[in-house]
Amino acid sequence: MTPAARPDLILALDTSTRRSLVMLGHDSLLAVSRREVRHRHGSHLLEQIDEALVEAGATLDDVTALVVGTGPGSFTGLRVGLATAKTIAYARRLPLVGVMSLDALRRAATSAGAPGDAAVVLPAGAHDHYLALPAEDPVLVAPGGLSDAIGDRVAIAIDVDEAILGADAARWGALALDGLPQALLSIARDRLDDGDIDDAAAMTPAYVALPRGVARAAEELGWSPDLR
Amino acid sequence: MSSGRILAVESSCDETAVAVVEGGRRIVTSVVASQVQLHSATGGIVPEVAARAHLRWMIPVLDEARERAGIGDWSELDAVAVTEGPGLAGSLLVGITMAKTLAWSVGLPLVPVNHLEGHIYAAWLLDPDEDERPAPQFPLVALVVSGGHTFIVEMADHLSYRLLGQTVDDAAGEAFDKVGRLLGLSYPGGPAIMQAATGATAHDRRFPRAWMGDSYDFSFSGLKTAARHAVGEALGLPPNARDLDGADLPEAEVAELAWAFQESVVDVLATKTLRAARELGARTIIMGGGVAANGVLRDRIAEGARGLGVPLVVPRPGLCTDNAAMIGAAGYLRYHAGTRADRALDARPSLKLAV
């Protein structure tokens, strides 16, 4: 089949926030499914993909590429999002692109008018936060360190209590979440056009920090098939 | 056409495993990516580390199993089976997500399996080149003993479980790990203690046994305390001293303590299992779980089983510890019994086998 006869259809997932987000599109968005799930992305994601496929009048056979938000964010959510995307990519032999969710959220917020140097802030566990500035790796900020780290920049607060960063930050956060599907899709489309595909099997979330009390990343350790 | 082939996924603790099993018994391939190396650095399992490793290695393990089983098309399989619990929530979630996404995206039925029944069904497994052997006969008594579980069940038939007794505190394997650490031995404690105990010659130490009346229940916390006191005493420290380091003990002393500890655990496990088999008229005794790989325990129960005239089935060590082939064996029966899960399947970290 020629590419003209079968246009690209991108399936994108993001589970880094308290929402489970599924979208389908190519040049524009065709279907979006968004649910408030807190930490129960696993019970919703496949159902949402089915829902989005129906809305777009497509089946999984029509999907030509996959995109997944790699966080940082909810560990549980990201495990579900990445495990799902990696498995579909493997089982259906589809290219997979991982996009840092923070980058997509920033792009969505700036498209909505937020300043380019704004700080994106997300909860990291119960007390800490992830903070990202443009063109820098996200960092983990301990309680009390947030206002210093943000300085006099505008903050884009995702899932952060309004009492901590104020109403403006929350409003930018809501706009960023609204524009996330479009932003994720356009970043991914650029990557796919450039042939910038990830190794689906090896892909891991953007963790930012190692688990407490651990000196070495699990991902660094190789494996050999132990036949039992 | 049915191939009788089940692809099984197991990720409840610290082993990422995928297997293909035919007809519920014959292993086509069984691949495990072990995290022992990872957890020996921290002296035990850190759940977040385990979950991250599962996510990193799940697809390479699946691909290895697919390739070794020679699966060209997913439709060569009857179903995908997966451990739904019990286990670590984050670890279970990764295997479940992979299994259900695979089943969903290639159109195969999804079969949820209890990890504990998997340990029992390991007794049905045949290696790829192994001769046929009769299946275990019912009614049977099964002892499952691992780092997370210690219990005895009776099975009157397939997939039917009556709990006879279980640990009221630590699992036996957990006690091995803790006492192993106390004795300055490496992680995991089971194999290290068994190895150290072979050096014992005096055999004059005795640790207590918790018989729990005439129930089939177990308790290992008192034994752990006794081991702690014995180590403190051997180090010449006052009672209740903290920060014991068995690495300072002479090797011969470690050997005697390891032997006495193992003897106490083995004595209780073997005695109760054999009593259950005798009282219930079992036609088979099954052992499963990582601690079942302990040769001293296996020999003790084998000796008693011979005395009773009841066959004992203990899977080889690689099938006693966590693996996916056992999930494939149990999954085959569940599949034919009509057990199915849908795409909303979630982890059940505290799932029970029976009440």
Ligand SMILES: [Zn+2]
């Ligand atoms: Zn186990």
